[in-house]
Amino acid sequence: MNLTVEQLTTTIEQKKIIEDISIHVYSGQFVGVIGPNGSGKSTLLKTIYRIFRPHGGLLSLDERDIFKLSYKEFSKSMAVVSQEGSVPFDFTVSEIVLMGRSPYKRLLERDTAEDVALVRSSLVKVGLEQFTDRGFSTLSGGEKQRVFIARALVQEAPFLILDEPTNHLDIHHQLHMLDIVRNLNVSVLAALHDLNLAAAYCDALYVVKDGKVVRYGSPEEVITKSMLKEVFQVDCTVTHHPKTGKPQILFISDGMF
Numbered sequence: 001m002n003l004t005v006e007q008l009t010t011t012i013e014q015k016k017i018i019e020d021i022s023i024h025v026y027s028g029q030f031v032g033v034i035g036p037n038g039s040g041k042s043t044l045l046k047t048i049y050r051i052f053r054p055h056g057g058l059l060s061l062d063e064r065d066i067f068k069l070s071y072k073e074f075s076k077s078m079a080v081v082s083q084e085g086s087v088p089f090d091f092t093v094s095e096i097v098l099m100g101r102s103p104y105k106r107l108l109e110r111d112t113a114e115d116v117a118l119v120r121s122s123l124v125k126v127g128l129e130q131f132t133d134r135g136f137s138t139l140s141g142g143e144k145q146r147v148f149i150a151r152a153l154v155q156e157a158p159f160l161i162l163d164e165p166t167n168h169l170d171i172h173h174q175l176h177m178l179d180i181v182r183n184l185n186v187s188v189l190a191a192l193h194d195l196n197l198a199a200a201y202c203d204a205l206y207v208v209k210d211g212k213v214v215r216y217g218s219p220e221e222v223i224t225k226s227m228l229k230e231v232f233q234v235d236c237t238v239t240h241h242p243k244t245g246k247p248q249i250l251f252i253s254d255g256m257f
């Protein structure tokens with residue numbers, strides 16, 4: 001599934017938070033959005049997944065205007081794992097994951113054996129099969145994050161939005177989660193803070209600063225010493241991973257010496 005974002009502007013309380021952003025995610029691509037804190041990454045993603053209404057521009061999935069899709073059509077097309085996932089009541093893990101099947105159901109329709117099997121296989125994928133009946137509130141931050149990933153998986157959407165999906169995860173689970181997503185062969189747009197992971201997993205990167213796209217290209221084109229200085233205000237050496245050949249950043253700061 002293709003995503004096209006053309007000249008998108010989102011204003012909150014009279015302030016332009018993102019301005020004139022154009023992005024393309026081709027079918028099956030894993031595209032990253034990187035940028036400093038407060039640069040507008042989440043606002044961009046939230047506008048794409050319809051939390052915010054844009055004040056200008058066009059958003060389309062396979063040529064269809066995102067804002068013209070019904071709730072069910074939209075939810076079957078796009079799954080979201082956000083950094084702010086919360087659950088109002090103490091549902092169990094399997095109840096929360098089952099919610100990912102709701103776009104496929106009519107009101108009060110019962111869960112099918114297929115739904116239950118999908119929930120089970122997603123929980124196995126994220127390593128939470130022992131947690132099926134646990135109350136969500138009893139889980140650690142990383143376990144909660146993996147529940148939301150499982151919920152997105154059962155949604156079986158061809159487009160996945162990830163807003164800092166590895167926030168609470170230890171390094172093993174960060175790599176495991178990105179491996180799972182990569183192997184789904186769906187289109188992905190992900191805001192990532194870890195630039196080495198962004199370089200390792202993404203086919204293309206957009207760099208956002210002050211609400212605007214300031215760089216775009218392959219990780220090799222984008223992850224450079226000058227970009228890191230200009231956009232993130234850090235000094236570094238950029239080398240290459242000895243096995244994958246992807247850019248690898250070694251940060252340098254006065255306090256290290």
Ligand SMILES: Nc1ncnc2c1ncn2[C@@H]1O[C@H](COP(=O)(O)OP(=O)(O)OP(=O)(O)O)[C@@H](O)[C@H]1O
Binds near residue numbers: 013
């Ligand atoms: N509802 C809101 N009301 C007012 N300002 C907002 C609102 N939502 C976002 N902003 C502001 O918009 C700017 C961009 O925020 P956003 O969350 O999109 O950035 P981000 O790049 O995702 O940041 P981070 O890396 O810290 O998560 C910030 O200055 C933020 O304070």
